[in-house]
Amino acid sequence: MDSAKRVADKKDWIKGATGDWEIIIGLEVHAQVLSKAKLFSGASAEFGGEPNDHVSTVDAAMPGMLPVINRYCVEQAVRTGLGLKATINNYSVFDRKNYFYPDLPQGYQISQYKQPVVGEGKVTIDLDDGKSTEIGIERLHLEQDAGKSLHDQHPSMSFVDLNRSGCALMEIVSRPDMRSADEAKAYVTKLRQIMRYLGTCDGNMEQGSMRADVNVSVRRPGGEFGTRCEIKNVNSIRFMGQAIEYEARRQIGILEDGGKIDQETRLFDARKGETRSMRSKEEAHDYRYFPDPDLLPLELEQAWVDGIAKSLPELPDEKRNRFMSSFGLTAYDSSVLVAEQASAAFYEDVAKGRDGKLAANWVINELFGRLNKEGKTVENSPVTAAQIGGIVDLIGSGVISGKIAKDVFEIMWTEGGDPAAIVESRGLKQVTDMSAIEKAVDEIVAANPDKAEAAKAKPNLLGWFVGQVMKSTGGKANPQAVNELLRKKLEITMQ
Numbered sequence: 167m168d169s170a171k172r173v174a175d176k177k178d179w180i181k182g183a184t185g186d187w188e189i190i191i192g193l194e195v196h197a198q199v200l201s202k203a204k205l206f207s208g209a210s211a212e213f214g215g216e217p218n219d220h221v222s223t224v225d226a227a228m229p230g231m232l233p234v235i236n237r238y239c240v241e242q243a244v245r246t247g248l249g250l251k252a253t254i255n256n257y258s259v260f261d262r263k264n265y266f267y268p269d270l271p272q273g274y275q276i277s278q279y280k281q282p283v284v285g286e287g288k289v290t291i292d293l294d295d296g297k298s299t300e301i302g303i304e305r306l307h308l309e310q311d312a313g314k315s316l317h318d319q320h321p322s323m324s325f326v327d328l329n330r331s332g333c334a335l336m337e338i339v340s341r342p343d344m345r346s347a348d349e350a351k352a353y354v355t356k357l358r359q360i361m362r363y364l365g366t367c368d369g370n371m372e373q374g375s376m377r378a379d380v381n382v383s384v385r386r387p388g389g390e391f392g393t394r395c396e397i398k399n400v401n402s403i404r405f406m407g408q409a410i411e412y413e414a415r416r417q418i419g420i421l422e423d424g425g426k427i428d429q430e431t432r433l434f435d436a437r438k439g440e441t442r443s444m445r446s447k448e449e450a451h452d453y454r455y456f457p458d459p460d461l462l463p464l465e466l467e468q469a470w471v472d473g474i475a476k477s478l479p480e481l482p483d484e485k486r487n488r489f490m491s492s493f494g495l496t497a498y499d500s501s502v503l504v505a506e507q508a509s510a511a512f513y514e515d516v517a518k519g520r521d522g523k524l525a526a527n528w529v530i531n532e533l534f535g536r537l538n539k540e541g542k543t544v545e546n547s548p549v550t551a552a553q554i555g556g557i558v559d560l561i562g563s564g565v566i567s568g569k570i571a572k573d574v575f576e577i578m579w580t581e582g583g584d585p586a587a588i589v590e591s592r593g594l595k596q597v598t599d600m601s602a603i604e605k606a607v608d609e610i611v612a613a614n615p616d617k618a619e620a621a622k623a624k625p626n627l628l629g630w631f632v633g634q635v636m637k638s639t640g641g642k643a644n645p646q647a648v649n650e651l652l653r654k655k656l657e658i659t660m661q
């Protein structure tokens with residue numbers, strides 16, 4: 167679709183002094199390829215380490231050193247492209263992008279320019295109102311990361327750490343298809359999810375494995391695109407949202423004052439919550455791109471690409487749809503469950519052969535709630551899927567009530583153990599013996615004659631009686647049976 171055509175939802179328009187405005191956003195996401203070695207050298211691509219521990223003579227650009235392409239990094243880029251439903255280009259070229267920086271010892275970055283390894287694709291994003299929309303991908307290319315200048319180690323000197331130098335990055339360029347900060351956040355979230363499913367990027371934004379250059383412009387709703395500004399290297403989803411909101415209002419302010427937007431590169435200052443100018447935008451010709459003479463064009467065999475395509479896992483959207491259709495879950499619950507592969511797998515283990523909705527309820531509300539609170543994930547959960555499954559079974563067959571189930575969960579969480587055995591040994595079984603329940607009901611009714619009389623006129627007092635009976639039976643009475651008996655005794659007929 168023509169990117170300019172999509173007009174934002176009215177709720178996302180920004181009211182200016184002279185009328186409404188629409189935000190236009192396009193993102194260039196840099197994702198570090200998950201691989202052992204760098205893109206053109208055998209040095210480790212691992213995060214951390216002592217400064218300059220992971221540096222080969224290629225990464226340090228020693229004279230005469232030659233780059234050798236890492237086949238696995240190419241495979242990872244192709245896998246990502248397939249996950250983005252994109253065209254894979256069987257012929258692509260590595261170019262030199264020339265610029266000087268102390269942390270770029272080659273004096274150029276090896277990147278791909280006119281012929282990237284992956285072409286057009288798309289990502290479906292899920293919006294808050296339950297709707298979804300497609301964001302176009304323009305391209306994905308492979309390139310080298312730069313090193314890092316350290317200015318805070320010495321009062322009068324700067325140091326350079328080349329550990330990142332030469333690590334493989336995928337630059338994923340979107341079309342200018344996003345229309346609000348929330349859409350941009352949903353896009354990065356989905357992209358991250360897809361790459362984590364594929365195992366091509368760990369998506370760790372704190373460690374810089376994923377960062378975005380955020381292009382923002384504004385226009386009158388449905389009008390011509392305006393001039394964009396590019397906010398460099400935003401490394402958290404929350405900051406990205408703040409940067410977009412700030413930048414859009416800044417541009418609207420200028421335009422409404424009769425000014426014009428200079429195309430420039432800006433930085434987001436997270437402390438002040440504002441963007442500020444870094445430099446005027448460089449043009450492609452400033453970089454003097456040309457094909458790297460040290461590297462042959464990259465030619466991929468179709469059979470190799472097909473092999474990768476066959477090995478792709480089920481992706482988040484497909485998994486969510488399957489959860490909705492085969493377990494009868496809502497879109498929202500399914501999205502929560504498929505956010506991470508491990509949590510989806512955990513849920514499936516619980517839900518297999520059981521009531522899918524009850525299982526989802528337990529996994530999302532009880533388990534995830536508790537894990538979040540204690541800063542844990544399903545990978546290091548003290549409670550297993552089999553244990554949660556056991557609880558769901560006990561509730562399903564009426565052996566315990568939902569309330570007792572929470573106590574059992576608590577015991578499992580702190581002491582471990584099989585839920586059925588816990589119920590047995592602690593005598594937590596639900597009382598379904600009607601005569602026992604009836605006895606408890608009669609006692610409560612007899613002890614509270616005034617309330618019993620009042621309940622005949624005010625049936626919502628029933629809840630109080632149910633509570634009292636549950637209390638006197640230690641929560642073990644079957645709540646439905648208690649309800650029915652109380653209605654009969656108190657002569658409440660209405661539902």
Ligand code: ADP
Pocket residue numbers: 190191192193194339340341342343381382383391392393394396
């Ligand atoms: P450059 O490297 O010069 O920034 P790219 O082609 O790599 O150029 O990226 C351009 C990015 O800017 C894309 O993500 C694109 O969607 C986005 N973009 C283009 N035009 C606009 C616009 N008018 N408003 C917002 N974003 C835009």
Ligand code: MG
Pocket residue numbers: 194379396
């Ligand atoms: Mg750019």
